[in-house]
Amino acid sequence: MMYQPTEILIERGEEKTPVVQRALAKLAHVPVRIVEKDWERAGVQAESKDAFGAGKRQLFFTRQRSRFLEHCPAGTPGLVCCNYLVVSLISNCPMDCSYCFLQEYLANNPVLKVFTNVDDMLAEIAKVVDRQPWRQFRIGTGELSDSLALDHLLGFCSDLVPFFASRNNVLLELKTKSDCIDNLLSLDSQGRVVVSWTLTPAVIADAEEHGTASFTDRLRAAQRVQNAGYKVGFHFDPLIEYPEWETGYQQTLEQVFTTIDPRRVAWVSLGSLRLTPTLRKIMRQRFPRTRLLSGEQVLCADGKWRTFQALRVKMYRTLTAWLNELAPQVPVYMCMETAPVWQKVFGRSPMCDKDVARSLTAPNLGQQIAAP
Numbered sequence: 001m002m003y004q005p006t007e008i009l010i011e012r013g014e015e016k017t018p019v020v021q022r023a024l025a026k027l028a029h030v031p032v033r034i035v036e037k038d039w040e041r042a043g044v045q046a047e048s049k050d051a052f053g054a055g056k057r058q059l060f061f062t063r064q065r066s067r068f069l070e071h072c073p074a075g076t077p078g079l080v081c082c083n084y085l086v087v088s089l090i091s092n093c094p095m096d097c098s099y100c101f102l103q104e105y106l107a108n109n110p111v112l113k114v115f116t117n118v119d120d121m122l123a124e125i126a127k128v129v130d131r132q133p134w135r136q137f138r139i140g141t142g143e144l145s146d147s148l149a150l151d152h153l154l155g156f157c158s159d160l161v162p163f164f165a166s167r168n169n170v171l172l173e174l175k176t177k178s179d180c181i182d183n184l185l186s187l188d189s190q191g192r193v194v195v196s197w198t199l200t201p202a203v204i205a206d207a208e209e210h211g212t213a214s215f216t217d218r219l220r221a222a223q224r225v226q227n228a229g230y231k232v233g234f235h236f237d238p239l240i241e242y243p244e245w246e247t248g249y250q251q252t253l254e255q256v257f258t259t260i261d262p263r264r265v266a267w268v269s270l271g272s273l274r275l276t277p278t279l280r281k282i283m284r285q286r287f288p289r290t291r292l293l294s295g296e297q298v299l300c301a302d303g304k305w306r307t308f309q310a311l312r313v314k315m316y317r318t319l320t321a322w323l324n325e326l327a328p329q330v331p332v333y334m335c336m337e338t339a340p341v342w343q344k345v346f347g348r349s350p351m352c353d354k355d356v357a358r359s360l361t362a363p364n365l366g367q368q369i370a371a372p
């Protein structure tokens with residue numbers, strides 16, 4: 001389903017920026033308002049019983065005045081970290097998964113915000129990565145939004161891909177549940193861009209990942225992107241425990257690796273469903289029919305509810321065993337898990353976060369996974 005904002009808001013002075021011009025050309029029928037930069041702080045939000053859902057449909061173009069580059073918040077003490085950096089050009093997401101943490105994180109600020117100063121973001125990244133040419137970086141744009149779902153309107157890929165293609169010490173990850181990949185197909189990433197899909201069995205995607213592309217459409221998009229020379233990645237995160245999870249995930253993995261060439265898959269990650277108490281409350285209100293709150297979950301040391309450890313270790317081990325059969329050369333890692341869980345699943349835990357990062361950014365990764 002294509003995203004349709006109810007209103008476009010543009011910070012005064014940003015009307016002529018390339019991203020605003022591209023979006024206005026595609027959304028000529030949507031009403032436009034010019035607003036002051038602190039418009040949001042005045043608390044002017046759509047009035048609705050579902051303020052978060054309504055906020056997503058207000059599209060606000062503004063300048064980012066803070067820094068763009070951050071460490072991934074998954075680097076929480078006590079959890080194994082993969083040394084991932086994130087940048088956000090968009091805040092909030094046009095899609096609406098029942099388990100999305102943004103419902104809590106952006107509860108007071110749900111307008112779908114697009115930052116107009118992409119040049120400032122690229123300059124900030126260049127300053128960090130060009131000064132450390134010996135170090136390998138991974139940077140993703142999929143933390144506060146989906147990386148590609150709005151690209152048909154915003155066209156950010158045409159700024160990002162050439163920038164990363166010209167640097168050999170940094171990989172860009174574009175993470176998505178959409179099939180908006182057309183802008184990527186004519187760009188040459190030089191092996192420096194990984195386009196990754198978050199996947200769940202189709203039955204879960206249909207029930208819980210509202211407004212996303214279907215499993216079949218995501219897979220078809222991954223195949224087209226891989227055929228165009230990109231590396232691809234897959235995230236089984238969150239892993240959802242439901243009565244038929246074994247059959248569901250086995251079929252899902254088999255479909256992936258009969259469609260996708262495993263030799264050109266950069267990585268696969270696994271992660272448990274993790275929900276704060278506040279997010280569980282929001283999910284009950286916004287998605288009363290969700291089945292994700294009825295599983296066997298326990299409160300963990302970081303304050304999040306997860307599938308209880310014995311069951312999630314079983315899920316990780318089961319998927320890892322299938323991955324070893326279907327795609328033995330693909331690096332597999334876990335997101336937001338403790339060292340003891342790594343030990344139980346992989347028989348070892350990383351000595352430090354650099355260990356995980358190193359296995360995902362090997363300098364020859366681009367050659368290993370070169371286009372056919």
Ligand code: SF4
Binds near residue numbers: 146
């Ligand atoms: S696609 Fe990702 S960011 Fe968008 S609603 Fe779903 S979980 Fe949230």
